[in-house]
Amino acid sequence: MKIVIDVGVIGLAQLFETARTGIYRVISSLSLELLAMEDLDLSYTSLSSLQVNQLTDQYFAEHGYAAGAFPRNGFERRLTALAGCDRQAVQEGITAKILSKLYRMSLTGRIGTRADLFHSHYSALPRFRSGRSPVRVLTIYDIIPLIHPEYFADGFADEFRPIVESFSPENDFIFTISECSKNDICSYFKMDPQRVFVTPLAASPALYAPVRDVERIAEVKEQFHIPAGRYFLTLATVEKRKNLALSLQSFREILQEPGYDDLSFVLVGTRGWKVREVCEDIENDPLLRDRVLFTGFVADEHLSALYSGAEAFLYPSLYEGFGLPPLEAMQCGLPVITSKTSSLPEVVGDAGILVDPLDKEEICQAMLSLLENRELRRRLVRKGLERAGRFSWRRCARQTADGYRKAWEGRE
Template structure:
């Protein structure tokens, strides 16, 4: 089989969830000893995180805007390559495609009613683009892949997709996330504290940053230790806005906010952290939960959407709309050593159910079923 895989953003420096999913699956494909050829179609970028191999070829395509790249340059490139199938990995795809199309539809959050507008023009434009394109391409797909049973059901019910057209394939996590000795030189790049609480968020309202900060303020009021909070991916001006909104500006001295944290440093930070906060309002999967668990770090997450499905029944599940529940979970971990050890052991066992190798094998089965 000659398989084209759209991975437009994987060479960009500040990668996020969908970029890493595509990158990790491609790396697994490179390990396979088969007769398939994989053509990875990307946009130019400074982070050359993937190299060609005997079965994998990188095809760089330049275009001034993402819509033109996807709707014009991508299908023309696919036609030129003469491949058997195109797999688009990041929620959208070209409206015209010369070969059978597989789409990874990570979520349809953008098809649901919004409580808040996005805080950046880029996010706002992406929201409208997905709403325009996705409903029009789904009927043209030979297979739709999503990342959890929760999201699979949401997509089928919301967009009236036939059950046989869509399948849930779980994500994995990178093997460099594991228990390891903490490299203090890496930790000191982001915080001067030896142990801290870790929150990985962004400006998307679903990440629940305001309530997380409110929960942390409640934790500080009751904790005898008062561990600091390390916040990834949020700029100081946005944090200031949230602190003023929640009337908790007094906690700012307990916060560290270095901005974007490189993926290569995350494993060290998970290992160094006391607990990982992931109280999102809505997730289709939640790879950071697996990464933290694999590093032996207890995870506090939400009882909503796909998070219970991924974290499992033995995890700490809270109501993300109630900051007091988040704070109480932190205090329980802090005050009860046996509970902390139980959560650490649970997470290390839970992550054994997920791997990129399993994800890759299911993708190959899908490709074969379409082409043969």
């Protein structure tokens, strides 16, 4: 069975550092494991722009998998060369957009005749025009924009919808990342559960591991202007779904207790939708103003130190498709407070403190417990490391390969 995977997100992340988010880390880690499996006849491509395709090839070449690229034909190689000569393209009246469209049409046509199975890890599935069409597989990480549009900006679901509407519930197959997401997908699309495969994610051990070097932690804290003393950490795009407002209210309650003058709240992530009022509340509150720190985007190499230096990881999200940050935190030896809703109990199990994300008092009590009960903290550190050890990209790749075989056997 010849398998072709579309991993254009990887190329896009080489263009924009801020695109190196959770989805990018997931796709890059999983695809490298899949390419390393000798029993899979697998190649990669990108049906995005020519530039993204070239950068995707470059990424895999740097990791020793140049031979894994889906081969270009002569026409596609000429388009690639032409796209690299902007002046010539302008003189001939051919824009980069048109070149990319021609490239995509040619590549899609050849994949349709040569591949047995096509898997898009993020983008909408293409339509194959040939009589012989490969089995089509799409990864849908979650459908939260469809089932909870109130958590997103107006129009976000409309941007998301073309991806999920590119597949046929009766004919195609879906990968997703938790049983919770599988249940949502099957319910929303009235889809046969046998056509939906769950492949839980992982946290790369090369990026996420306990940092014992106190000087390294101090260096990273200084780099991101984190005050001396203890801090709670959260990592997320700042948006309504992440429940930041209630997290900050809970933190504020703790600051009013004696003995917490050294405590800070550190938020790693970019500013998302509907956060202006939250930011204004922080600026207008003398108790929070100097205790809450937005780091903005943080490169991967600094995350382990930030996790390792914190007192606890606070993540009372209202809804998740998986919950990668709590897993990363556990793998760094950081106790986790998270929600007992959606997929998060699947990830954390009994290795963290699960709370009602709408109950401020319950969140406060969990935070105080980890500040005051050192034995509880040590126990959760140990259990968190054990729990994180159950997740690996190799296991995810094996489950993905098993899904390919089931999809091939279940084709109509």
